[in-house]
Amino acid sequence: MKPQLRAAAGCLLACLALAASAQQPSPLDVVPDKMPNDIPYGAPIALDRAQAAIAAAVAESKKRGWKLNVAVVDSGGNLVAFARMDGAQLASIAISEHKARASATFRRETKVFEAGIQNGNNYLITLDGVIGSRGGIMLLDGGKLIGAIGCSGGTGSQDEVVCKAGAEAVK
Amino acid sequence: MKTRPMLTLDDCRKISAAAEAEAKKNKWNVCIAILDDGGDLLHVVRMDGATPANSHIAVEKGRTAARTRRSTLTWQERIAKRPELLMMPGVTPVQGGLPIMAEGACLGGVGVSGVQSHEDEQIAAAGIKALA
Numbered sequence: 001m002k003p004q005l006r007a008a009a010g011c012l013l014a015c016l017a018l019a020a021s022a023q024q025p026s027p028l029d030v031v032p033d034k035m036p037n038d039i040p041y042g043a044p045i046a047l048d049r050a051q052a053a054i055a056a057a058v059a060e061s062k063k064r065g066w067k068l069n070v071a072v073v074d075s076g077g078n079l080v081a082f083a084r085m086d087g088a089q090l091a092s093i094a095i096s097e098h099k100a101r102a103s104a105t106f107r108r109e110t111k112v113f114e115a116g117i118q119n120g121n122n123y124l125i126t127l128d129g130v131i132g133s134r135g136g137i138m139l140l141d142g143g144k145l146i147g148a149i150g151c152s153g154g155t156g157s158q159d160e161v162v163c164k165a166g167a168e169a170v171k
Numbered sequence: 172m173k174t175r176p177m178l179t180l181d182d183c184r185k186i187s188a189a190a191e192a193e194a195k196k197n198k199w200n201v202c203i204a205i206l207d208d209g210g211d212l213l214h215v216v217r218m219d220g221a222t223p224a225n226s227h228i229a230v231e232k233g234r235t236a237a238r239t240r241r242s243t244l245t246w247q248e249r250i251a252k253r254p255e256l257l258m259m260p261g262v263t264p265v266q267g268g269l270p271i272m273a274e275g276a277c278l279g280g281v282g283v284s285g286v287q288s289h290e291d292e293q294i295a296a297a298g299i300k301a302l303a
Contacts, residue, residue: 074217078217079227079230082214086180
């Protein structure tokens with residue numbers, strides 16, 4: 001392409017982009033009336049329940065022949081119980097705890113971050129303490145957040161299956 | 172090739188349960204952490220009433236014992252005499268961390284935090300005893 005032509009094409013593209021943004025305002029500019037994710041923080045999860053969640057997660061993982069790390073944190077995001085299954089990946093020790101902590105402190109499943117980033121909301125990566133991978137789930141009691149469970153060591157989808165089995169035990 | 176034993180999740184559960192029983196017997200609320208010989212986490216239990224800080228401290232005590240193959244009390248005593256050892260990388264020199272030794276090898280470490288340091292160590296020792 002010749003320089004003049006390239007400049008003209010560039011101008012045209014810029015104009016199109018401007019027109020498109022004028023037609024469709026960014027969803028990030030919308031100001032909702034209510035607080036999103038307004039889940040109250042409750043008392044920290046008791047050890048018995050945390051261990052029940054870990055035992056259920058480990059049992060599910062074993063049943064499927066998987067080797068994962070499972071972490072449970074309290075409503076403050078601090079570790080309450082942890083188990084590394086025999087042969088589980090070492091990097092996932094920290095990842096399982098990170099998923100649990102992110103789920104508790106952001107009051108949502110970590111899958112939300114994964115989906116958001118996949119959709120092009122790259123700003124999510126810049127938020128403190130985010131992890132963009134599924135496998136972190138909140139633990140609620142009477143509508144209050146008492147902690148969260150995080151699993152890591154397999155694919156995100158495997159982690160999530162085991163995570164759900166663990167969370168089920170706390171209901 | 173040299174071979175040596177390694178900790179399984181079942182071993183960790185055994186150690187942790189014995190340590191927790193020792194703590195319960197004395198009405199102590201602590202956190203008990205077990206790590207492998209590389210200092211990577213294997214198992215954590217934070218008893219009801221232990222503080223959030225206890226889980227961090229227990230892990231660091233256990234990691235120190237696992238990686239240096241010594242009790243954290245050894246480090247505490249050494250540093251009392253030679254403060255320059257505070258600069259040693261990755262050392263938490265507070266009693267309450269013990270290495271897990273078997274067949275002449277270090278398999279990992281147990282770290283306990285929540286009560287007085289010598290009591291923390293008492294709990295860690297009770298846990299390791301259950302493995303034998």
